[in-house]
Amino acid sequence: MTDVAALAEPRDLEQVRARRSALVKGARGAFWAAFCALLLAFPVIFPNPTVTSIAVFTVIFMTAATAWNAFSGYSGYIALGHAAFFGTGAYTLAVISTDIHMAPGYGVFSLVPLGGLVAAAAAVPIGLIALRTRRHTFVVLTIAIFFIFQLLATNLSFTGGSSGEATPAPAWSAGGYNDRFYYAGLVCLAVAVAVTLLIRRSRFGLQLLAIRDDEDRAAGLGVAVTRVKLVAFVASAFSVGMVGALYAYFLGQIYPQFAFDPLFDLSVALMAFLGGLGTVSGPLLGALLLEPLQQYFTLQFSASDLYLVVYGALFLAVILFMPRGVVPTVAGALAARRERRAERGRA
Amino acid sequence: MSPLGTQVVQAVVDGVLTGGVYALMAAGLTLIFGVMDIINIAQGILVVLGAYLSYLLSVHLGLDLFVGLVVTVPALFVVGVVVEWAFMRRLAERERTAMSILVTYAVALVIEGLLSVGFGTNYVELNAWYVNRSVHLLGFYLPDIYLFGFALAAVLLGALYAVLYRTRFGASVRASLQDRTAARLVGVNVERVATICFGLGVAVTAAGGMVFGATNAFNPNSGYDLISRLLTIVILGGLGSVGGALGAAVLMLVIEDVVAVVWSPIWSDVVFFAVLVAVLSVRPVGLFGRTLSRAQ
Numbered sequence: 001m002t003d004v005a006a007l008a009e010p011r012d013l014e015q016v017r018a019r020r021s022a023l024v025k026g027a028r029g030a031f032w033a034a035f036c037a038l039l040l041a042f043p044v045i046f047p048n049p050t051v052t053s054i055a056v057f058t059v060i061f062m063t064a065a066t067a068w069n070a071f072s073g074y075s076g077y078i079a080l081g082h083a084a085f086f087g088t089g090a091y092t093l094a095v096i097s098t099d100i101h102m103a104p105g106y107g108v109f110s111l112v113p114l115g116g117l118v119a120a121a122a123a124v125p126i127g128l129i130a131l132r133t134r135r136h137t138f139v140v141l142t143i144a145i146f147f148i149f150q151l152l153a154t155n156l157s158f159t160g161g162s163s164g165e166a167t168p169a170p171a172w173s174a175g176g177y178n179d180r181f182y183y184a185g186l187v188c189l190a191v192a193v194a195v196t197l198l199i200r201r202s203r204f205g206l207q208l209l210a211i212r213d214d215e216d217r218a219a220g221l222g223v224a225v226t227r228v229k230l231v232a233f234v235a236s237a238f239s240v241g242m243v244g245a246l247y248a249y250f251l252g253q254i255y256p257q258f259a260f261d262p263l264f265d266l267s268v269a270l271m272a273f274l275g276g277l278g279t280v281s282g283p284l285l286g287a288l289l290l291e292p293l294q295q296y297f298t299l300q301f302s303a304s305d306l307y308l309v310v311y312g313a314l315f316l317a318v319i320l321f322m323p324r325g326v327v328p329t330v331a332g333a334l335a336a337r338r339e340r341r342a343e344r345g346r347a
Numbered sequence: 348m349s350p351l352g353t354q355v356v357q358a359v360v361d362g363v364l365t366g367g368v369y370a371l372m373a374a375g376l377t378l379i380f381g382v383m384d385i386i387n388i389a390q391g392i393l394v395v396l397g398a399y400l401s402y403l404l405s406v407h408l409g410l411d412l413f414v415g416l417v418v419t420v421p422a423l424f425v426v427g428v429v430v431e432w433a434f435m436r437r438l439a440e441r442e443r444t445a446m447s448i449l450v451t452y453a454v455a456l457v458i459e460g461l462l463s464v465g466f467g468t469n470y471v472e473l474n475a476w477y478v479n480r481s482v483h484l485l486g487f488y489l490p491d492i493y494l495f496g497f498a499l500a501a502v503l504l505g506a507l508y509a510v511l512y513r514t515r516f517g518a519s520v521r522a523s524l525q526d527r528t529a530a531r532l533v534g535v536n537v538e539r540v541a542t543i544c545f546g547l548g549v550a551v552t553a554a555g556g557m558v559f560g561a562t563n564a565f566n567p568n569s570g571y572d573l574i575s576r577l578l579t580i581v582i583l584g585g586l587g588s589v590g591g592a593l594g595a596a597v598l599m600l601v602i603e604d605v606v607a608v609v610w611s612p613i614w615s616d617v618v619f620f621a622v623l624v625a626v627l628s629v630r631p632v633g634l635f636g637r638t639l640s641r642a643q
Contacts, residue, residue, distance in 0.1 A: 078445040129628045135444045136386050136586060140578040141627055144620040147575050151617045262571050266452050273449055305468075305567075308460030315453040316434060319446070323439060 020338055039186060043179040052178035054295040056250055059185035060243045061291040064264075065271035065283035066192040067239035070199055071232045072269070073278040076212030077131070080265040081142030084149040085237040087260035088122050089115030089244025094165040094254050095158060104168035109184055112245045119241020120234045127233040131226060134215070143265070150260035164255035167248050181250045188246060192239040196280055199232065208232055212278075240268075267294075270315050276325030285327060290314075351609070357487050358608045362601030364493040365562070367500035370596035372555035372573075373580040374507060374589050375548035381524045381587030382544040385435060385447035389455040391574025393549055396458055397423055397556025398565050399466060402473055412475050412557050413499070419553040427549025430454055431542045455570060462567035470564040478561050496558035503554055504593070507547070511589070520544060524587065579623045 039059075043052050064086065072079050092115040097108050130141045153159045172180065199205040207228045210218035219225045248254045268283075271290050275282030290311065297307035322329040376390045397419055404415040434454070438446045472478075477491035511517040522530035523540045531537050559565065559573070580599055584591030599619060607615040 076445070078448060080448070129624060133627055136380070136448075137582055137627065139386065139444075139448055140582045141624065143575055144579055144623045148617055148620045148624070151613075151620075155613050155617070266449075266456070269449055270453070277445075305460050305463035308456045308463065310460075312453040312456035312460065316450065316457070319434065319450055319453075320437065323437075323446075 017342060020342065043182055047175070049174060049178055050299070052182060054292050056178055056181045056185055057295055058287060058291040059182060059189055060247055061267065061271060062284050062287040063185065063189045063192045063243045064240050065268045065275075065287045066189065066196055067236045068268040069272040069277065069283040070192070070196045070239075071236035073272055073283070074199060074205060074208045074212060075229055075232055077134070077229065078139050078269065079142045079233070079236075080139055080269065081126075081146035082237070082240050082268060083260050083262065083264040084126070084146040085119040085123060085240040086244035086247070086264055087149060087153060087256075088119040089241030090248035090254050090259040091153060091159055091165065092118040092241070093245035093248045094167045097168050097249075098165060102168055104170040106180075108168055108170070108249055112184060112188070112242050112249070115245025116238040116242035119244065120238040123234045123237035124230070127230045131229045131233065146260065146262070146265065150256055153256035153260055159256070162256060164253055166253045167251075169252050181246065184246055185243065188239060188242045191242070193280065193284075195235050195239060199235075200280060204228065204231070270311070273325055274315065274318055276327030276329075279325075279327050282325055282327040353486065354608045355605055358604035359601050360487055360489065361493065362604040363597055364489070364497045365604075366597035366600035367497040368555055368558045369576065369580060369600055370593040371500040371503055371551050373577050373584070373592040373596050374504060375551040375555075376577050377581045377584065377587055377589055377592045378507075379545055379548035380581065381589075382520060383435065383447075383541050384443055386444075386451070386578070387545075387548065388448055388451040388574055389430070389458065390549075390552060390577055391572070392455040392458045392462075392567075392570030393423060393426070393552040394556040394559055394573050395565055395567060395570045396426070396462065397553040398473065398560030399462060400553065401557040401560055402471055405473060405475065412473055412561060413495070416554055416557060419557065420550050423553040424546040424550035427546040428542055430549070431545035435545060436538065436541070455574075459567050459570060466567065468566050468568065470566045472564045473557065473560040475561065490562075492558070492561045496562070499554055499558065503551060507551070507589070516540075516543070576619065579619060583623055583626060
């Protein structure tokens with residue numbers, strides 16, 4: 001829409017806008033560089049174990065929200081069952097490392113990508129079934145499949161049932177214990193962001209967006225809708241499975257109701273939504289805001305009940321005041337301001 | 348009859364009786380969907396809220412559970428109207444599906460958090476003279492509360508039917524169900540219909556919650572289990588079809604109870620969701636669903 005408007009506008013305004021957009025691009029690059037540097041240096045700046053533990057959870061959720069957004073944000077299919085993939089990754093690491101008596105240490109991290117692969121493999125049949133339906137039915141089907149996974153984890157014998165499954169406990173010193181998980185989490189985050197960028201800037205991503213806007217028309221124009229949706233779904237499950245495995249190793253003990261947590265589904269959706277659905281930075285920002293908040297509440301009040309109220313109320317407030325999410329709303333406001341300035345400059 | 352045969356018949360009877368109550372709760376959910384194109388994820392926690400309200404009235408005021416409904420049903424109607432007014436009608440048309448699910452989920456979280464703060468997470472149960480009694484009939488045990496609950500569900504569903512099919516308001520609801528734009532053209536105030544329907548759909552959870560609380564121990568976490576079952580029922584019944592919700596509720600509860608008897612109670616929950624996945628992979632519109640364009 002804005003592109004069409006730009007074409008119709010006089011040249012001088014176009015030039016002003018080109019200069020400005022170059023400026024914006026430079027500022028954006030600098031911002032991302034600073035952001036990455038901050039992420040890398042974080043445990044050095046804040047070595048306090050309480051803080052780094054919150055940082056590990058935050059990076060895990062930044063990854064999960066980014067991965068969720070890579071499918072749901074771009075395809076418009078709201079999946080509320082990604083906790084199934086998170087739990088699958090967690091149980092993959094816990095069960096395998098226990099069964100082959102893996103030595104605690106760095107070796108266990110090698111099971112993290114495997115957790116992603118198993119989750120991705122589980123996502124293929126799930127996607128084939130669920131993606132035949134649309135909208136509400138799809139949402140409910142993903143919730144139902146999630147509950148099947150949770151019940152299986154509770155009822156099957158190899159998962160340890162409701163008493164859970166332990167992971168090897170590494171004998172790292174308390175000082176840098178969390179840092180190893182933090183950097184492993186950053187690698188997962190890099191993978192998830194890379195997948196999102198790959199989707200965003202490719203023909204594949206355009207096909208996915210076409211499906212979001214009008215699936216029937218996209219199919220009519222020759223998009224292989226089932227394949228495109230399935231690939232995005234499986235890619236999304238892969239990253240979520242990886243951080244699920246990391247989560248299990250970090251916690252040291254997992255239980256069916258925490259590895260397969262219905263609140264996880266909502267959390268990642270809220271994070272992506274709060275930041276801005278279908279943007280790269282939105283889910284990152286959402287997770288950066290919400291996960292430390294949750295951890296803070298858990299630590300501060302030793303109960304997550306009050307946190308539920310704050311979380312829900314915050315989300316409802318965002319819906320009322322920024323129905324598109326923080327990033328698109330702020331970006332829109334900035335763009336409008338630039339526009340006004342450019343107008344003034346012309347006059 | 349063989350002992351297993353008796354057990355199976357008993358399970359079918361139980362399933363039909365409890366299915367009636369689930370049908371009532373699911374009817375509210377499917378009514379809201381039909382009129383507003385919204386899935387109310389908060390329906391599960393609202394059932395729990397209804398149960399807690401009944402709990403308060405019976406423990407502190409000594410009010411009978413069924414008499415207490417005179418207070419709890421209107422109270423939840425008001426809750427429904429407020430939620431619709433505050434959030435639902437503000438959703439943009441384009442992203443209604445996704446947004447409604449997230450918004451009602453957030454509403455559910457707020458209610459769950461408030462209930463946890465207010466009541467703690469210990470399980471409680473509703474009590475009355477009929478809760479632990481049962482009638483012995485033709486070799487079967489029929490718990491009183493199941494019978495009373497079924498009767499209540501039948502009465503309320505009958506009332507809902509009468510409102511929908513015998514009143515002018517019901518005609519505007521059905522018109523809005525079929526086609527919002529056309530309904531608006533012939534003078535139906537679709538917004539008002541939507542608000543009242545959301546209120547009605549939530550109000551029935553007060554009754555459902557009371558019976559649920561009298562037959563199950565519950566805590567603020569019980570909402571997840573409930574909503575996943577209710578969603579399964581309304582999807583199987585075909586979204587927006589009240590009759591389909593009735594059929595699916597009874598069918599699913601019977602299947603669950605029979606599986607618990609012939610196989611194992613721990614697998615009956617899995618079967619519940621597995622049936623949904625199996626049915627939808629063959630028939631994406633659900634068992635009693637209408638055309639694809641409407642159900643999806």
